[in-house]
Structures are given as structure tokens and as C-alpha cells.
Amino acid sequence: MEHKTFDAAIRHTDGVVAIDMTGDIDGAAEAAMNAAYAQADAAGSDPVLLNFSDVGYINSTGIALIVGLLAQARKSHRKLVTYGLSDHYQEIFRITRLSDFMGMYDDEASALQQL
């Protein structure tokens, strides 16, 4: 299994900001992920959509990064909403209770509909 370099780009959609993530979420993703979140934060988006559709691998360090984002969002009283997680990672989000704090949707349309 090849390492797929992480990248994150912000996109304005329907009045909110989505962070489109691609590649593997592990320790190497930290800088790019935090930078993208900072941009979304600066745009004042609430909620911030996290698009996992093109993420194939998340390890425990990646989970820690997402916990870090969630902590930041909660400090600034913003919501994080996720979509596009595979069944496997949806289960990991449930086991770790990340799903208690972040909505999980199948796709962007479903996520936007719930706002």
C-alpha cells in the first residue's frame, strides 16, 4: 500500500466552507490540515465541512489530528461536520466517540441538508 501524500483545500459552498482532503491522514498531514482549518476559521465558516471522500487511510495519529481540530472548533464555538467517510472509518469514529461531537453524512448534499 503506497503512501498517498495528504493535501487539503478549502472551498466555499452554500455559505459555508468545506475542507476537501485527499491522501492519507497520518502524522505527515498535520501542517496541511491545520493550515486548511485556519483558513476556514478565518473565513468565519460555521459549520466547517470536512470532506473525507478521497481519504483512504487514517491512522491513530490522524485521529489525534482530527481530535485537535475538533478541540479548536469547540473553543471557537464552531461545528465540524464530516462526510464521505468509508464504513470502516465511520465505525472508528463511533468507537472513539468522535461521532458524538461531529455529524457524519454520506455525501455533501446530505451534510448541507442537515445544516
Added chain:
Amino acid sequence: MTARLTTFWKNLWGGERAVAPTVDEPATSAPVTAILPAVDIAPNDPLLAYLHNVNGPVEIARLQMESPALAEMKATGVVICVPLVSQGELIGLINLGSRRSEQEYSSDDRKLLADLATQAAPAVRVAQLVRQQQIEAAERERVAQELRVAALIQQTLLPQSLPELDGWGIDAYYKPARAVGGDFYDFRSLPDGKLAIVIGDVTDKGVPAALVMATTRTLLRAASERLGSPGAVLERVNDLLHPDIPARMFVTCLYAVLDIQTGHLLYANAGHDLPYRAGPGGVEELRARGMPLGLLPGMGYEEKEITLSPGDTLLLYSDGLVEAHDPQRQMYGFPKLRDELADFPGGDLVDYLLTTLHNFVGPHWEQEDDVTLVTIRYDGPAHNGALTQLADFTLPSAPGNEREAMAQIAEAVASLGLSPDRLEKLKTAVAEATMNGMEHGNRYREDLPVRLQAESDGQQLWVRITDHGGGTDIPDPATPDIDLKLAGLQSPRGWGLFLIKSMVDEMNVIDDGQHHTLELVINLAEKKDTD
């Protein structure tokens, strides 16, 4: 009187012209002065039509017509001829030359000849029919003998017994059509413990097909001993077969190599009917491109691979099944075969398919072609308590190498038939355990590798990840609590062991003072059917 009986009849076997066997009259005490040669009369000779419509003896000298046969008769000295007619059919002639007294034939002679013809005609007809029947019987016997030889060659060369392998059920069915075709199948144990499987079909029928089948089988066996890869085997056999195979004949053939430990199947196909994999995961056609053997030299054969899971059955077959017709002349066909396989409830696939075939063709089916079925069912690793080692490898402690660990373990356990969900969980657990080993046990020192082992007894799977961090007390990390983490009271990290424990049925820690091992346990039996 010298007479010669000349007969003719239609060529019963489609020859160009009539044949005219001759029957000499019995020898008499008087010396024979001359024997008239036999005269053949072509079917379109006008003499034939003339003789068909006359009664009694005919004086040849009085006939005037453009007839090659008449000219020949005159030239050879035929004076009088008497048609032999049986049941309205002209079946021969009695040709006579001049009387020995040189006198003309009297009216008594003519009457005698007419009577003789009347009585001789039925006897000649009976003789003709007897001879015809003898020829037909000889032909039938020749064909039957050829079929016996073809069937004998074929039956002798088919495997006399089937491989018996723990964890596998192999079955074969072969029923020749009346005109024996050139179907064959074969199994061969390879030196590395794998099993070579072959099915083929020679175009044509009878002895020629059987001989080509025997040759092909021998070439395949010889090539499989020296060449491991199915594509290379077919390429070699094609090149050897091509110069010698009779015109308009060729051989379709599928050649596969099965790893009976893992279920991995590597195959190549020389234009044979596509095999199917049928099982809990659905029905899959196994495609691989290649020309039939013997058609063109220098052909290459595409190789493909799959890994069979427990519960899967591989079907190899010949066209006698899919080209069978029902009483309305509808063909069994591939769509039906695929549908039937999709409905296969498990068990004996040969019995199941034969039942579908017999229901389709009905009770009065005349089998048109050989029907050959070979099925290979994977029951899963043998449940005899014996451990099967699935993987044992090391990886340098370098960031990112956990991905290689995941990939190699996933491939190694493919034969166990884990559901996609359980496989993903195992991969996550292996990745986290490998990362732990590389980071905490080996401090990411590349000279200290992590060792990964996987083994199974069919009931359980054990994956062990060993690092060099033995002998040191590793404090039991606190169970991650997301409320505390979000409140900043616990590090956001520290999910590794928690994830590993959540992903497998059991996690054990083994420490021998030098090495530290995480043992991941998956129960195969209890979850297989419920996932």
C-alpha cells in the same frame, strides 16, 4: 452359347457412375469360344431408358441411337440382350453373342431367354441386396470400431482418480456423446506443492480428435514440468502443436495453477470457455485472452489471477453443457449457466448443474457433444488442528512502513475468507501495532526491524508483531477519553492500543526479555457466517 451376365445398378454410395459387377455363367462341358467383356452403361445413356421400357430380348443390330454403350456392345459382338427387371427396376442385362451354330436366334431361343430373365431377375436382385447389406454392415462396424478406439483413447487418458486435498473438494464429470469428441481434463501435482489444472476441447470428433487430445495432453504435461507459469506453458504447447496438427483442427484449453495453501489461482486461457468462480461473493467470469492452441505460431497468452475464498467453487467445463438444446431447439447458453450458478446454494456443483441440464433438455435428449465438468470447491484451510503459516517477514523501522505491513498481511490472509469489514479492522490493527513496534520498541532505528508473522489453524488467525523493545516496562496507557482530550486534560494522541484492542477479538502481549510482541487474535469460525 456363350453368355455373360452384365449387371448394373445405381451407385449406392454417391459414386460418379454405375458399377457393373459381372457373374459368369457356370462352366459347361462344352468349350467356351468367347467371353463377352462387361459393358458399363452410364446413367445418362439413352440405351438405359430404352431398355427400361422393352419386354424380352432385344436385337442389338437393329438399334440405332447415339449411345456409347450401344456402340461398345456392337463392337464387342453382342447380338442380343435381355433386360433383367425386378419390381419395375432395371437391375441388369443378359448379353449374348452369336450362337455357336452361327444361326440366328430362333423364336424358341428368345422365349427361353425371356423366361430365363424373368426367373433370374429376382435372384440377381436378392444377391444385390445381400451384397449391399454386407457393405453397409461393414461400414457400420468400421464406424463403431473407430468410436470404440476413440473412446478408449479418451477414457484411458482421463485421470483415473481425482486429487484428494485437505480443505478442497475436487470433482469431475465426463460423458461422451455418441460420436466421441475431444474433451479432456487433467490434474498434476507440481514440485512446489501447487496443483496444475487443465481442461481442453479438440475440435472434430472420433479418432483424429482423440489422437490430437492425447498429443496435447502429453505436451501440456511435459511443459508443466519445466515451466511454472500458465502463459508460458500454453505458449510452448502452441508452438509445438502448430506444425503437426491436422488442417482445420485446433485445441481450446484452460491451464491454471492453484496454490492449495492460500487459494491463489494463476491461469491462462487458449480460447476455452471462460471458467466461473461461484460463491458467497457472487459469480465471476474468469477472463484471460489467448488464441486456441495449434492455430497460429508465436502466440502469447495473458495470465490472470484470483484468490479463492472459503465457500467458493471454481467451475471448468466444455461446450457440451452450454450448447445443449431443449426440445424447442433453444440453447442452454451462458446466461442460463451464470444464473444457475448465482442460485447455487452450495454443496455438490456437478450434481446441481447436471440437474439443471436434465431439466432443460428433457427426457428424450440426444446428447450432441461431450459434456465435461470439473469443479474445485474451497472449504477453507484444513480444520485438522494443524497450523498453516501464512506469513513471516520483517520490515525496517521507518515511518510509513506500516502500510507495507498492512498490504502483506492482507494478502497473506486472503485465503481465510474474512469479510471486507473484518479485513479492514485487521489491517488497521496491524498498522497500529507495527507503528507501535517501530516507534516505541525500535525507536525508528532502521537496523532494528519489526517482524510480522501470521498463522492459522482454520479456527483462529494469529498475527504477531514483534519489536526489539523487550525487557522494559511499558506503562499501560490510559484509556483515551475524548471528553478529557477535548477539554485539554489528556493528550489528543494515545489512540493506538485502544484501536488495536477494538479491531480484533483478542490482543495479547508477549515479552521474552529481548523482544516485545503484540499478538492479535481473530476468531474465524464464529464470525464467518454472521458477517
